[in-house]
Amino acid sequence: MRRILVVGASLAGVSAAEELRAQGYEGELVLVGAEPHLPYTRPPLSKDALLEGIDQTALQLRDEHWYAERGIELRLGEKAVGLDTTHRQLRLADEATLDYDGLVLTTGLAHRPLPPALRLRHAHQLRTLDEAERLSAALAGARHLVVVGAGFVGLETAATARLLGLDVTVLDVAAQPMSKAFGPEIGIWFARRHELAGVRLLLSASIIRADDEPDGTTTIALDSGERLRADCCLVGTGSMPTTDWLRGSGIDLGDGVLCDPTLATNVPDVVAAGDIARWDNEQFGESMRVEHWTNAVEQGVHAAGRLLGSRDPFTSVPFFWTDQFDAKLRCVGRPSIADDVDILRDEDARLVAAFSRGGRIRGAVCVNAPREMAQLRRAIAERTRVSDLTRDCTPATPTAAAAATA
Numbered sequence: 001m002r003r004i005l006v007v008g009a010s011l012a013g014v015s016a017a018e019e020l021r022a023q024g025y026e027g028e029l030v031l032v033g034a035e036p037h038l039p040y041t042r043p044p045l046s047k048d049a050l051l052e053g054i055d056q057t058a059l060q061l062r063d064e065h066w067y068a069e070r071g072i073e074l075r076l077g078e079k080a081v082g083l084d085t086t087h088r089q090l091r092l093a094d095e096a097t098l099d100y101d102g103l104v105l106t107t108g109l110a111h112r113p114l115p116p117a118l119r120l121r122h123a124h125q126l127r128t129l130d131e132a133e134r135l136s137a138a139l140a141g142a143r144h145l146v147v148v149g150a151g152f153v154g155l156e157t158a159a160t161a162r163l164l165g166l167d168v169t170v171l172d173v174a175a176q177p178m179s180k181a182f183g184p185e186i187g188i189w190f191a192r193r194h195e196l197a198g199v200r201l202l203l204s205a206s207i208i209r210a211d212d213e214p215d216g217t218t219t220i221a222l223d224s225g226e227r228l229r230a231d232c233c234l235v236g237t238g239s240m241p242t243t244d245w246l247r248g249s250g251i252d253l254g255d256g257v258l259c260d261p262t263l264a265t266n267v268p269d270v271v272a273a274g275d276i277a278r279w280d281n282e283q284f285g286e287s288m289r290v291e292h293w294t295n296a297v298e299q300g301v302h303a304a305g306r307l308l309g310s311r312d313p314f315t316s317v318p319f320f321w322t323d324q325f326d327a328k329l330r331c332v333g334r335p336s337i338a339d340d341v342d343i344l345r346d347e348d349a350r351l352v353a354a355f356s357r358g359g360r361i362r363g364a365v366c367v368n369a370p371r372e373m374a375q376l377r378r379a380i381a382e383r384t385r386v387s388d389l390t391r392d393c394t395p396a397t398p399t400a401a402a403a404a405t406a
Helices: 011-022 048-052 064-069 129-140 152-163 184-196 293-307 370-381
Strands: 003-007 028-033 072-076 080-084 089-092 097-099 102-105 109-111 144-148 167-171 200-202 207-212 218-222 227-230 232-235 239-241 270-272 277-281 286-288 319-324 327-333 340-346 351-357 360-367
Touching: 003 011, 011 028, 011 102, 011 293, 048 129, 048 152, 064 072, 102 293, 129 232, 144 152, 144 218, 144 227, 152 167, 152 184, 152 319, 167 227, 184 200, 184 319, 184 327, 184 340, 184 351, 270 293, 293 319, 327 370, 351 370, 360 370
Parallel strands: 003 028, 003 102, 028 072, 102 270, 144 167, 144 232, 167 200
Antiparallel strands: 080 089, 089 097, 109 239, 207 218, 218 227, 277 286, 319 327, 327 360, 340 351, 351 360
């Protein structure tokens, strides 16, 4: 291959470009990104970066010299809008085209379209560096933050805002936070942590109307009859793979870019990695798409090897984390596919849960429990039965909150 394009200046994209050079690829290598910034890490945008101030240099994955030293051409601020796989050409928003011999797709996620009631001029969303800078400036002059959506980003931002001294209210239609990812048991524990820290949670709540006010505040009317007035509002209603630009290209799509177990697409010399890649994970015997940091790094590396000729399948046990106040949640495996949940420890500052299907452990959540996390990660990889877990993880006496879910 004489020229490889990596489309998406993301963590997965940078990892793929780095691995291509590490494996000896000496041809042209171009990294294309829609944002004008050097590729950066996203997890701190809702946590440390908001708390301590946005430092673009500190957030960069690599500095500009790193790319130059490796002969990686940067095409930043140039959005991909189309792909001709017959003639092997990438089309950019300015109507320029780039030829390629090999292609790595790493365009990541975009915000899910907002419902009409939440299309507000004054409301914030949080995914990009520019959005984080605008939110940080707004929080600096705010007293009351309302967060719509009790997912990871919403709760992390809520925790950060409380540490900054703001009054914080979190709204969600679900009965518990993070319920889509874990079900009610984990959400109940985190709801308790947030409420103890002074966050007000309004769950099972529907927004009837939301309005921008002339003074820059936002008024939100709930189905309960309550009206909230916020001088800063964050809407976190989820994300979706950035794949619209690939429609008509011939690449198979379906909640992401569809890949075989090696991360290859149905089109020759085109692979995908990171948040957009849906692949057959032979470790779990299912098709999955994983939207987390560790997966982006590992898949970027693997996709590079696949493009250069490897045929090894990408098998992994997904791993991700969220930090909220002093609670460090680490999740491994696939809790979302479980039939049963066993709470192995439930304490004021620590939580351990095993998620199983057919009696075999398929996922685990550990909060402030690194030793148990290592043990359960091995158990998932070995497809251990829950009944065979070591006595180090025998159930503790449940708290009232955990017992309420039984």
